[in-house]
Amino acid sequence: MLDSVLFYFFAGIAVICAAMMVTRRNPIHSAVFLITTLLATAGIFLQLRAEFLFGVQIILYVGGIMVLFIFVIMLVRLDAPLQELRFTFQRWVAAFVALALVLEVAVMFLLLRRLPGQGSLVLRAVPADRLPPNSEALAQSLFSSYLLPFEIASVLLLVAMVGAVVMAKKR
Amino acid sequence: MAAAAQGILTFLQTWWVELVCGIVIVAVVPLIAGYVVLVERKLMADMQARLGPMRVGPHGLLQPIADAFKLLIKEDIIPDDADKIIFWLAPIMSVSAAMVSMGALAFGPTFQVARDINVGILFVLGVSSLGLFGIVLGGWASNSHYSLLGALRSTAQLVSYETAAGLAIVSGLLLAGTLKIRAIVEAQQHFGVWFIFLAPVAFFIYLVASIAETNRAPFDLTEAESELVAGYMTEFSGFRWSLYFLAEYANMIVVGAVATTLFLGGWLRPFPNVRWMNWLDAVPALLVAAIGAYCVFRAGKQTVRIQSLFMWAVASSCFVVAALLAVPLVVAPLRFLMPGLHGAFWFLLKVGGYLYTFMWLRFTLPRYRFDQLMRLGWYFLIPLALVNVFSVGSAMMLELEFGWNRWVAVALTLIVTLGAALFLLATSDKRTAAANAASAASSDSYAG
Numbered sequence: 084m085l086d087s088v089l090f091y092f093f094a095g096i097a098v099i100c101a102a103m104m105v106t107r108r109n110p111i112h113s114a115v116f117l118i119t120t121l122l123a124t125a126g127i128f129l130q131l132r133a134e135f136l137f138g139v140q141i142i143l144y145v146g147g148i149m150v151l152f153i154f155v156i157m158l159v160r161l162d163a164p165l166q167e168l169r170f171t172f173q174r175w176v177a178a179f180v181a182l183a184l185v186l187e188v189a190v191m192f193l194l195l196r197r198l199p200g201q202g203s204l205v206l207r208a209v210p211a212d213r214l215p216p217n218s219e220a221l222a223q224s225l226f227s228s229y230l231l232p233f234e235i236a237s238v239l240l241l242v243a244m245v246g247a248v249v250m251a252k253k254r
Numbered sequence: 255m256a257a258a259a260q261g262i263l264t265f266l267q268t269w270w271v272e273l274v275c276g277i278v279i280v281a282v283v284p285l286i287a288g289y290v291v292l293v294e295r296k297l298m299a300d301m302q303a304r305l306g307p308m309r310v311g312p313h314g315l316l317q318p319i320a321d322a323f324k325l326l327i328k329e330d331i332i333p334d335d336a337d338k339i340i341f342w343l344a345p346i347m348s349v350s351a352a353m354v355s356m357g358a359l360a361f362g363p364t365f366q367v368a369r370d371i372n373v374g375i376l377f378v379l380g381v382s383s384l385g386l387f388g389i390v391l392g393g394w395a396s397n398s399h400y401s402l403l404g405a406l407r408s409t410a411q412l413v414s415y416e417t418a419a420g421l422a423i424v425s426g427l428l429l430a431g432t433l434k435i436r437a438i439v440e441a442q443q444h445f446g447v448w449f450i451f452l453a454p455v456a457f458f459i460y461l462v463a464s465i466a467e468t469n470r471a472p473f474d475l476t477e478a479e480s481e482l483v484a485g486y487m488t489e490f491s492g493f494r495w496s497l498y499f500l501a502e503y504a505n506m507i508v509v510g511a512v513a514t515t516l517f518l519g520g521w522l523r524p525f526p527n528v529r530w531m532n533w534l535d536a537v538p539a540l541l542v543a544a545i546g547a548y549c550v551f552r553a554g555k556q557t558v559r560i561q562s563l564f565m566w567a568v569a570s571s572c573f574v575v576a577a578l579l580a581v582p583l584v585v586a587p588l589r590f591l592m593p594g595l596h597g598a599f600w601f602l603l604k605v606g607g608y609l610y611t612f613m614w615l616r617f618t619l620p621r622y623r624f625d626q627l628m629r630l631g632w633y634f635l636i637p638l639a640l641v642n643v644f645s646v647g648s649a650m651m652l653e654l655e656f657g658w659n660r661w662v663a664v665a666l667t668l669i670v671t672l673g674a675a676l677f678l679l680a681t682s683d684k685r686t687a688a689a690n691a692a693s694a695a696s697s698d699s700y701a702g
Contacts, residue, residue: 085265111394115340118387138376146383146416153390154409157402218373218433 089130097123110156114149121145135218279356287503288318294613301617312552312561315568328492333396336489340395345490345497348388352504355382359511360435362521362597374435375423375512382508385501386412389469389476392498393486404485407624408476411466414631415473419463421639425456425646426516439520446527448519452649452664455642455671457517459635461611464509466631468502470612472619473627510608511601518604521597535592538599539580546572625689633682634675641674 097120104116125140225233266273292307292314299306307314332341358377371377386409393405427433429449430441442448450457466473477485487498514520525531546569553565579599582592622630645667652663 085261088261109337111337111340111391115391134371134373135376138373138380141380142376142383146380146386147413150386150390150409150413153387153394154406154413157390157394157406157409 086130090127093123093126093130096120097127111153114153114156117152118145118149121149133217135221276357279353283353283356283504283507284322284500285318286507287500288322290503290506290609291321291499292318293609294616297610297613298617312556312565312568315564322496325496326493330492330494331489333398333489335397337395337397340391341489342494344388344392344395345494345501346388347391348385348501349497349504351381351383351385351388352501352508355508356504356511358435359508360439360515360520361511361601362595363436363439363593371434373433375427375433375438375516378435378508378512379420379423382505383412383416385505388498388501389486392490396486396489398489400482400484400488401486404476404482404488407482408469408486411469411473411475411627411631414628415463415466415635418459418631418635418639419467421636421643422456422460422463423512423516425453425639425643426460428643428646428650429453430516435515435520438515439522442519443522443526448517448522450517452660453517453642453646454668455638455675456646457513459639459642460513460517461608462630462635464513465612465615466627468505468509468612470502470506471616472621474621475624475627506609506612507605510605510612513608514601514604518608520604521593521601523596523600535583535596536580538596539576539583542572542579543576546570546576626686629682629686629689633685634678637678638671638675642671645671 100116100119100123104113104120107113107116121140121144125137125145128134128137128140295317296306296314307317310316310320332338355378358371358374358381360374389408390405393401393403393408396402426438426449429445429452430438432438432441445452469476475485476482477487482488487495490498519526523534523537525534549565549569549572553562553569556562556565579595582588582590582595649660649663649667652658652666653660
């Protein structure tokens, strides 16, 4: 009961704020709504007892990436280019992407019967008190079964970082 | 309708302790913050050989109340060209982030607001970092150059120093082996030593980084009054301004509590496992009683009758607290109260010591320049924190896998870390000289 109330609360906030984020003209307002969306998503993670994902979502996305977004928005004056922008071409692209997404979801629902998982997209919930502590579980799977992909991903990020430094150094 | 009422009732039955604790935090933290401000002003006065606030109440003891009242009845000005909604929202974001993050702190073995969440320390770090948005958005929404510069500086500063603080915390977490707040303190009890002695460099890095994160002097560039009027707070007045102030002091308490939990042994008394040090259990009661006795002594010296009466009231409340702390020692059946009461005392004492260090540094060191601040963060603290994570990890490895003596392993890795620190200092000196020469040549500096 409480779980579903929390889920619909956070999900509602996330959806409404995502819509608001797209429709705002002021980039800072968009950023504030994006922050709210990310926080609500973190709330959904917490409601699903994925507390490590909740912490990482807040620290990385909200506390790290969004801060840089806002920093860049404030540093670069967007007023002038925004006046010149006319969202005509993008509108068609967006409509196409949205249509494709709707089609994908529709096909997914049509094929639902053939998927594993008892004909339901949602896995059955495990009672919260029987879940293993998931930061340990996450670390276990990251550092044992998925060690190679994990290391490759970190090397990729390192390459991106070195690349950024090289680009910044070349004036 | 009845089902909804039933649902709310069961909700209250399950969570009433947490709700009450939350209300207590919201009610008490502003009071504590006010008195931290008073202590700070008194300390500053002492270090500058003057008296500080003396008028309201004996020795200015009622000054915070008067200040709060003044701030509440001041006019609340919103500039015409400000972004009104965000201007209205920003201080609230700062305060609520600081207060929510307090929810996961453990003030004693049994006293914790939220239940012991599995990622306690991540929760505190993440939520308290949200307070930055209050500063940034407030500075932007004011639509003033000083505010915007202050906000930009604070973003750059926080992003840089959060990395160093995070890495310092990682080396503490390596030792504890858990993210749960209570389990971290229990691990220190199990080790029989506070983590500050096993990872002193990590504590030092966290101390510096947490001063920068709370925007305190010598890193208070975001509100540097000689350059930016008041930084991001320039356009704020009255109650909204006091919310920012409250957020700053609440954040200080949060970083103090994190440092206490992770490095200073949380609610444990010094030498928690040593039997012949058990006389330390009497210290809390005796210390509070001594403060009460001093208040009695000062009460006799007050010239105005009402001031003397107030001093007597303070003294008697000190005696009541001392009696409360002494009861579990004397009365055997009430011994179960001891971990809670004494734990809270030791915890608050350690947080107080940490805050005292903050204030001491504030009155001692001059403000950094912005490029110096950035260089200290990126060229010194972050590399040192990385080396330190590595060396703490290898010390643990040497002890657990190869059976070395713990102190030999710690000393060896400490020497490595300090060597790295010296190397970094030497190279950063060279870099500073080069940067100064360059800036003297071109004579323009990037100030924000």
